[in-house]
Amino acid sequence: MKSIEEVRKEFGKRLVILGHHYQDSDVLKYCDFAGDSLALSKIAGECTEAEKIVFCGVKFMAESADTLTSDEQVVYMPDISAGCPMALMATAETFRAAMASIRSMVGDVVIPLVYVNSTVGVKAVCGENGGATCTSGNARKMLQWVFDQGKKVLFLPDQHLGTNICYDMGILDSEMKLYDPALENGGLTAEDLKVAKLIAWKGFCCVHNNFTVADVERARKEHPNAKIIVHPETPKEVTRLCDAYGSTAEIIKMVETFEDGSDVVIGTESNLVNRLAEQYKGKVNIFNLAPSYCKGMRVTTEENLQILLNYWPDENIIKVDSSEKENARKALEQMFFV
Ligand code: SF4
Structure with missing residues (x-):
């Protein structure tokens, strides 16, 4: 079997390997680009010379890459079982039902915002309903886009991202309502919907939802001079x-600004925190708020990447259904347009 480097050399620009920041360094070292979901979605759309795009991340990211690339380009994952549990907390069916239920109670007053960490089916329903996608980096701008139209927002699938950003935008806790897809009408009444500015879907990221008040209290004791930074998927x-x-991109930028000798505690995926700690060793002292790894990201390994690059099995191709592609692309492009 050829080595990963041999295959990369052989293909040249016809092959692009993309890797999410949360991947293990053993995989990330082979990637042409490392980034968060927004950066990688954009790069995938811009790599027009690449015939094959290999996505080392989780499935929703590879689906976005296929949505934004041409039909001639083929998107692969080293192991297609690499998934995001949060993305699966909202389905196209439950999302459609939520839109119908909200409309029946309070009329056409809601624009959906779908976090890119969602299935392509959910993005397609978002596009069908005049909504847009957002990332953790541009969620504030996208929420403002909805509010500027005088509408309420249905934000899915992560409750915490929407809630944290709306709080910073001056929205009161009483104006934020939680929509539980397991309950009739999401567990909300027409009265709840009338006062709501944010209707947050009851989903969460298994990595960031783990961080607790006790973790922050412990970190304050252990590192009294440290700044504590978390990802906005963390509970309010x-x-x-x-x-x-x-x-993710903002955390990386913040770390660059700390003076030599500073202590920083970071609450996000531990592969990224460990890599930053290594990179800034002797300059900035970086600690994990608590160890928290994304299981989905760990499915991709150096071994299954090498096997993929040698055999290119069809079962590793991520192909978005054309019926979903058009509407999902609408939602993604709306985000780039705002
Ligand atoms: S870190 Fe959280 S949101 Fe990101 S892929 Fe893992 S479970 Fe999903």
Whole structure:
């Protein structure tokens, strides 16, 4: 079997390997680009010379890449079972039912915003309903886009991202309502919907939902001079005790600004925190708020990447259904347009 480097050399620009920041360094070292979901979705759309795009991340990311690339380009994953549990907390059916239920109670007053960490089916329903996607980095801008139209937002699938950002935008907790897809009408009444500015879907990220108030209290004791930063997928009661929050890209930028000798505690996926700690060793002291790894990201390994690059099995292709592609692309492109 050829080595990964041999295959990369042989293909040249006809092959692009994309890797999410949460991947293990053993995989990331082979990637042409490392980034968060927004950066990688954009790169996938811009790599027009690439015949094969290999996505080392989780399935919704590869689906976005296929949605944004031409029909001639083929998107692969080293193991297609690499999934995001949060993305599966909203389905196209439950989302459609939510839109219908909200409309029947309060009329056409809601625009959906779908976090890119969602299935392509959910993005397609979003596009059908005049909504847009967003990332943790541009969620504020996208929420403002909805509010500027005088509408309420149905934000899915992560409750915490929407809630944290709306709080910072001055929206009161009483104006944020949680929609539970397991309950009739999401567990909400017409009265709830009338006062709501944010209707947040009851989904969460298994990595960031793990961080607790006790973790912050412990970190404050262990590192009294440290700044504590978390990702906005962290629950609000934790986020509000921290010094700052930010998307993956924003966390990386914040770390660059710390003075030599500073202590920083970061609450996000531990592969990324460990890599930053290594990178800034001797300059900035970086600690995990608590160890928290994304199981979906761990499915991709150096071994299954090498096997893929040697055999290109059809079962590793991620092909979005054309019926979903058009509407999902609408929702994604709306985000790039705002
Ligand atoms: S870190 Fe969270 S949101 Fe990201 S892929 Fe893993 S489970 Fe999904």
